[in-house]
Amino acid sequence: MSLVKKFMTVGGATLGSRLFGFARETAMAAALGTGPVADVFYAAFRFPNLFRRLFAEGAFNAAFVPLFSKEIEENGLDGAKRFSEEVFGVLFSVLMLITIVMELSMPLLVRFIIAPGFVDDADKFSLTVRLAVVMFPYLMCMSLTAMLSGMLNSLHHFFAAAVAPIFLNLVMISALVYALYHGAEPVDTAWYLSWSVLVAGVLQLLVVYIGVRHAGIRLGFRWPKFTPNVKRLLILAIPAAITGGVTQINLVIGQAIASSKEGAIAALQYADRIYQLPLGVVGVAVGVVLLPELARALKSGHEREASTIQNRSIEFVLFLTLPAAVGLWVLSDDIIRVLYERGAFTAHNTSVVGAILAWYGLGLPFFVMIKALQPGFYAREDTKTPMRFTGVSVVVNSGLSIALFPILQERGIAMAEAAAGLINTVLLFTMLLKRGHLQPDWPLLSRALRLLASALVMGAVLIALSGYFSPYLQPGAHFLHKTVALFVQIALAMVVYFGLAFAIGGADLGMLRRNLKRKPKVKANDG
Known part of the structure; x- marks a missing residue:
């Protein structure tokens, strides 16, 4: 199975999750x-989400997967099962x-960390305190879910x-449909949502537990x-937990600073949800698939294959x-207007959230590249x-x-996060270059420049044609007109970008599939 297909499997499922997230x-x-x-x-929700990233996804994708893969290579499924049970009990x-x-x-946490x-x-x-108390046990469910997910990813x-x-x-x-149907007050809606988070955590844990049993481990x-x-896992997991949660750490820092202005936290969250779509679909897919692939190649002694x-x-x-970055920069206001501008969400909210999204979009390639570069370290423990x-x-982002x-309000926080991602x-x-663990080849360098040129041309075309679409995207325009105008722009952008990228050699799907397919010698060591 090629890496492209694995990326598509994880990315497709993540896309489904992100689309429901949009809804x-x-x-x-x-x-x-x-x-x-x-x-x-x-x-209130950001805090359990932060700890979920710190103690769950980041730590176990980075520390558990290489050790679990090593157990599979050396001791088979029985050894991996024994190791998993030891970790589960401690966790x-x-x-x-x-x-x-x-x-x-x-x-105390709300007073000094969550929302001063x-x-x-x-x-x-x-x-905030009461809602956070209800939602915090979600951390426990999601951390155990992350461990079981790491097992599933290692088992392909x-x-x-x-x-x-x-x-x-x-x-x-x-929960939202129930609240809207019954005309619930905002405070009651928040309570429904908080309890729904806890229920969802239990369901997610159940889904991956069934998946692990289906994969042959009880x-x-x-x-x-x-x-x-377990001691080795903890030594690896503590720094990995901090590293894996960097985006959430930066968001919490931004939230704490923004809590002094009413509406700022919600504005940052609405923009965050949109840029999480490409970040999740591409970044999560690459991070989840790449780490076990690199770990297995390196454990088998195939350094050259790992570099490729x-x-x-x-x-x-x-x-x-x-x-995606160029598109979010150019179309940020249009995207926000179509997705959110209705009910309590006004045209002024659109301009604020759109400006945040534009800067998040600019930082998107860096946020995702982090997901592609960190496995180069984690796979080597x-x-x-x-x-x-x-x-x-984090220091750069905080400063x-x-x-x-104070100068740029919410936009300043988004700019700080983008700069932190770049650094x-x-x-x-x-x-990675200095250690010789990453050796960029000419196809990578050449295609990167051509892809950048294609994206910039796409952005220029969107800006040049924006005047034709603006009448259909005004605040008072019909929702259907706004939606059609936005999707036509997105379709046009895709035609320009992909057409140009393939025309000038920035992308070649046939070659990409061949290069990403796992070599037989690595495959032979999978069992």
Whole structure:
């Protein structure tokens, strides 16, 4: 099975999840707009989401997958099952302790970390604490889900892990539909949503557990014991957790700074949801598939194959994210107007969120490139170097956010996050080059320049023709006219970009498939 097909499997499932996410955010925009209750809910939800990334996705994609793959290579499924049970027992116990401590500390966490700007508003502060208490156990469900997903990815069963997040959106949409149908007040809607998050966490855990059983592993519970393998996992996971959650760390920093302005947190969240579509579809797909592929190639001693896999993965990232970045920059206001501008979401909200989205879009290739570069370290069991670079990017993001927010408001926070992504990418790329772990070949360099040229031409065409579409995209225009105008622009952009990219040699699907196909010698070592 080629890497392209694996990218498409994970990316397709993730696309489905992101589309449901759009539906969810559209309903939330209509129900809550960028008002105070929207700020409260997103502030409360951001914290369990942060810890999910820190202790779950980042840590286990980076640390668990290489060790689990190694167990499969050396001791077969029985050894991998034993290792998984050891990890599960420790993880469950640690998560239970963290959940109890965080629940008891929630007022302090909201006051000093989650939303310091809410302290002067007793109602917002109290509601944020209570909603966060309801949603925080979601962390426990999602961390265990991440571990089981790591097992599935290592076993080349990608679909169940990729499709599980859809359930979060489905359950939250159901809660929103119920609230809108009954005309619920914003505060009641926030409560429905908070409980739906917890229910969704349980469903996601169930989906991947069934997937693991289907893959041939029946996990039993072991009392927590710090075996050598578990200690090695923890040594790798702690820095990887911090690194893997860099985007969420930056978002929490931005949220804390933005909490002093009403509506700013919700505005950042609405823009974040849109740029998460290409980030999720491409970034998650590449990160999930690339790490076990690199780990297996390196464990088998195939350094050259690992280098080829990473080069082609970077090509794949640039092929899809460069046009997405230009498109989000040029069409940001139009996208926001079509998706969100209705009900409590006004034309003024559109201009604010559109400006944020434009800067998020500019940083998109860097955010996704991080996902393609970090596995080059993780597959070699080096999680400390990316953590150091993450620390640098967090410092840059914090400094720029504090400096720019008083001047540019929410746009300043988005600009700071894009700059932090750029710096992190440069540091990762440079270190891989210095160590000889990444050797860019001529096809990569040549195609990257041609893809960039194609994306810039696409952007120029969209700007040149924007006058023809603007009458159909005015705030008072009919929704159908706005939707058709937006999709025509997107279709035109795709024709220009893909047509030019293939015409000038920036992309060649036949060659891409051949280069990304796993070599037989690596395949022979998969069992």
